[in-house]
Amino acid sequence: METMKGVVVTAPGQVCIRDDIPKPVCGDYEALVHVKYCGFCNGTDLHIIDGTMTKEAGLGEYPTVLGHESSGVVVEVGKKVRNIKIGDHYVHINLYPEVGGGYTRTYGGMADYGLVADYEAMREDGIPEEEFPFLNPQLPHYGKFGKIPEDIDLEGAGALLSMSECLSAAKNVGVDETKKVLIYGAGPMGLGVALYCKALGAKKVVVGDLQPGRLELAKKIAKVDQVVDLSKATMKEALNGELFDIVMDIVGLTSILLEGSQFLLPFGRVCSMGVLRSNDLQMNIQALKNNTMLQMLNLPYQEYKAMDENVELIRAGKISMKDFYSHVVDRENIQEAIDLVRRKEALKVIIKVND
Structure with a gap:
């Protein structure tokens, strides 16, 4: 079994880098994504680290792999994938809830690799939606992922999910x-x-x-x-x-x-x-x-509908992703990122997962 590195919360207040996390294997309709960056969420990630997030909101059992604002590049596709190709860029890359090796994920974006799925091909092949991977009827907002154009900077894309949540929230209210x-x-x-x-x-x-x-x-x-x-x-x-x-x-x-x-x-x-x-x-x-x-509106709603609109705003120069984060920190220095957020010295930190 191949393994990978990732940021792991082993217990409330305890965060470390582990290198024995099972590397995901993509199924027939799935694609393997090499994670490049992951935004650190000042709210959710700190709640996971502090143990103040509820299981109903998605907290996995410790030890759990951290991060939900990841961005990366597809490096492998399953044999039935038709609408995802190697080189495509994605945000909010997934791991299965039971990662293996005793790990769970909440939500796993600070690991080396993750998965996305070709839902369109699954629908075309008559697979019922309740069998789609990564969809959780209790937490549908965390069962998705978004494809982004290759001209959108992957570093800045570590803030794109949050930006889309903000746009969708303004519309929702x-x-x-x-x-x-x-x-x-x-x-x-x-x-x-x-x-x-x-x-x-x-x-x-x-x-x-x-x-x-x-x-x-x-x-x-x-x-x-x-x-x-x-x-x-x-x-x-x-x-x-x-x-x-x-x-x-x-x-x-x-x-x-x-x-x-x-x-x-x-x-x-x-x-x-x-x-x-x-x-x-x-x-x-x-x-x-x-x-x-x-x-x-504690949990995001329709943020993926807002993502395409955000991309067009970015391309038009009306929105700058760099306005939404202040620091980029290597994953190995995860404690520095946590400290910057706790001391409110950072607006938002982007974690550099891989070169």
Whole structure:
């Protein structure tokens, strides 16, 4: 059995590089992908490392192979593959849940190799969709992958899945030219959501965060209408009675959802987009403002539909992938990447998996 390297979380708080992970073998309808880069997710990956992600949200048993924002190149195809060729570029490359050798994957993108599947050929050959590999009816957002054009930089593609999640989220909550939007959090996802809210023509976009440097990026890159430095003033003080159609929590705290609802217009919606911790899954819904709606969007939805649109925005020069990450770190230095994120010294880190 061939083996490969990967970033493994062996227990809460314990991360290492292992070289005895079974290398995946592609089936008849599958293609083997050599992973080049993988974005480090400031929310999900830290929750996996800290043990604060729930099994319902996809956490595999430890030891588990980390990473879901991978990009890479197809190097081998199965004998029944007809719509994938060697040299194609993909993002969100998969491993099977039981990786072998005692490992699981959550979600395995920081390993040397992964798999994608030719669903189109499987449909043509009459294979029922419930037999498709990597599709999980409980977590359909993590059972997919995306083919990208070869002119899209693979390093930057480590941020492309997050960018597409941001665009899809802005659309899912109904952002348009009639809406005023308040966003809690100016990390990579908050920055992205703000940028796409502006691109969709939102009437006003306000972003709050504790980090002044990130707020400067929100002004420079997303061109938001107002920022709130929450290290100096509360949101209530800064807004001075202003109300919004949409409030989005990108941080992932039920306390923000309750607070944010207080700044909604009648029948407005507060959106939970940040990943909630396993010890913060309940709240007193009676404390939500009357005549408002709570929209759960902790897990991505329709991000692959948004990916093609994002690619065209990138090609047209309207969006730059490099605006969404600040550091590139070799996989062998995974602890450096974790520390940069924890200290909030990095906007987003791209892990260089292979040359």
